[in-house]
Structure formats: C-alpha cells, structure tokens
Amino acid sequence: MIAVLGKGRVGGTLAAALVKAGHEVSAADSTPGAAAEAAQKAQIVINATPGADSLERLAALREQLRGKILVDVSNATTEGPDGLPAGLLYPGSSLAEHLQDALPDTSVVKSLNTMLYSVMTAPASLTQPPTAFLSGQDPQAKQTVKRLLTDLGWRPEWITDLGGIETARATEAAVLFVPHVIRADGFAPFALSIAR
Numbered sequence: 063m064i065a066v067l068g069k070g071r072v073g074g075t076l077a078a079a080l081v082k083a084g085h086e087v088s089a090a091d092s093t094p095g096a097a098a099e100a101a102q103k104a105q106i107v108i109n110a111t112p113g114a115d116s117l118e119r120l121a122a123l124r125e126q127l128r129g130k131i132l133v134d135v136s137n138a139t140t141e142g143p144d145g146l147p148a149g150l151l152y153p154g155s156s157l158a159e160h161l162q163d164a165l166p167d168t169s170v171v172k173s174l175n176t177m178l179y180s181v182m183t184a185p186a187s188l189t190q191p192p193t194a195f196l197s198g199q200d201p202q203a204k205q206t207v208k209r210l211l212t213d214l215g216w217r218p219e220w221i222t223d224l225g226g227i228e229t230a231r232a233t234e235a236a237v238l239f240v241p242h243v244i245r246a247d248g249f250a251p252f253a254l255s256i257a258r
Contacts, residue, residue: 063086063087063088063104063105063106064080064085064086064087064088064090064104064105064106064107064108065087065088065090065100065101065103065104065106065107065108065112066080066087066088066090066100066107066108066110067090067092067097067100067101067109067110067119067120067256068090068091068092068109068110068111068112069089069090069091069092070110070181071179072110072135072182073089073108073110073111074089075134075178075179075180075183076096076108076110076182076183076214077089078183079118079182079183079214080210080213080214083213083214084150084213085213088100088103088104090139092111092112092115092119094119094122095108097111097119098122098123098126099113101123101126101127101130102126104130105130105131106130106131106133106206106207106210107127107130107131107132107133108132108133108135108220109134109135109136109161110135110136111134111136112136113136113137113138113139113151113157114138114139114140114141114151116134116136116138116157116161117138117157117160117161117164120132120161120164120165121161121164121165123176124164124165124167124168127165127167127168128167128168129166129167129168129183129215130169131168131169131171131200131203131206131207132161132165132168132169132170132171133171133173133174133207133210133228134157134158134161134170134171134173134175135172135173135174135175135182136157136175136214137151137157137175137234137237138151138152138156138157138234139237140150140196142241143244144156144241145251146240146241146244147237147238147241147246148241149238150234150235150237150238152234153246154229154231155231156172156227156230156231156234157230158172158198158227158230158234159227159228159230159231162198162199162227167172168224169199169200169202169203170198170199170227170234171195171196171197171198171200171203171204171207172195172197172198172227172229172233172234173194173195173196173197173207173211174194174211175233175234175236175237176193176194176195176233176236176237176254177192177194177251177252177253177254178250178251178252178253180251181251181252181253182214182219183214184215184251185214185215185216185217185220185253186215186237186251187251188251188253189258190255191217191219191220191255192220192253192254192255193220193221193222193253193254193255193256194211194216194220194222195221195222195223195224195229195233195254196221196223196224197224197225197226197227197228197229197230197233198226198227199226199227204223208221208223222256233254236254239254
C-alpha cells in the first residue's frame, strides 16, 4: 500500500499514475486525521503536501511513519507576490534533512522535486530525457523508490542517486529556477536533466 499525502496537482497526478501502474494507493488530504490513517496503513508514504507546512504536518505522524519509507517530493519555499517560489525556507539545509531529523525511524528519500508535476508521471513526454534524483541515507529505501519510479515511466538510466540526505540541498535549491522558467516559457512541462 502506498499513501499519497496531499490531493493537489502533484498528489493527484502521482496517485492516479500509481493506481494505473497497478499499485494499491490511498490518497489523503493534509488534515491530521486523514493523513495519520493513510500513513498507518501504508508501507510507502509520499509527501505531496505544501513544503512550507510539511515538516510540522509529518513530524506529528512520527509513530505512523515508523519503519516506513517517506518519499519527499515537496520543496519548502517562500512565495513571491505572484505565488511562485521566491526563496528557500531552509537555506543551507533542506526540507528532506529536517524531515529525516524529525523522523529518525523513517527512511526519507528525496526525489521528483526538480520538474513540473506533470513530468513526474510522464518523463518520456519531454523532447530529451529528464533526470530524477535520489537523496537519502538508506540504500535499500532508495532502491525501492527507484523501482517505483520505473513504474511511473522512468528508465533506470534517467535516475541518479546523489548519495546521502544532505544532497537534497542541491535539488531543493533547483526550485529557484522554476519561477524564471515559467515566466519565460509558461507552464510547459520541463525538468532538470544531466546531459552526458
């Protein structure tokens, strides 16, 4: 069972794609009761809640998340007047690191946070291969998430394991590209890609 916390564009897109890929999925909004119930029943929990509030929401689920994998796809940012990211909420650190500190018995894996939400479940829709990054302390948890990504259409060669959870600082900082790309090109699908 996979629980997707957050029913917005990101959470809804991921939940629908995972169901289509054959997974049993429980989608919950970010209210405490619904999130706790979904997390309790799942082996893998995906954080698709707004990044600015994720730490407080998920820290409250410490018992429900014990022994689970938490896939964090959120970016914790301050908002500009246009609603787009204006800055990082945790400069010099990352949401993923704060989540791992708050949830020591949970394997946090950061991924899918360097792209427009539509690319998360349709990576082949772009004109060139995108890159999905993995950051986390637990190698087995990252392998599990890698298999999940392949179910969403990610080819193994498009997935790069960056190392420990501290590497999420780099991918979370990439969100600062987003407002400029959107202002330049609109909401056309895009993702970061490592060209080799």
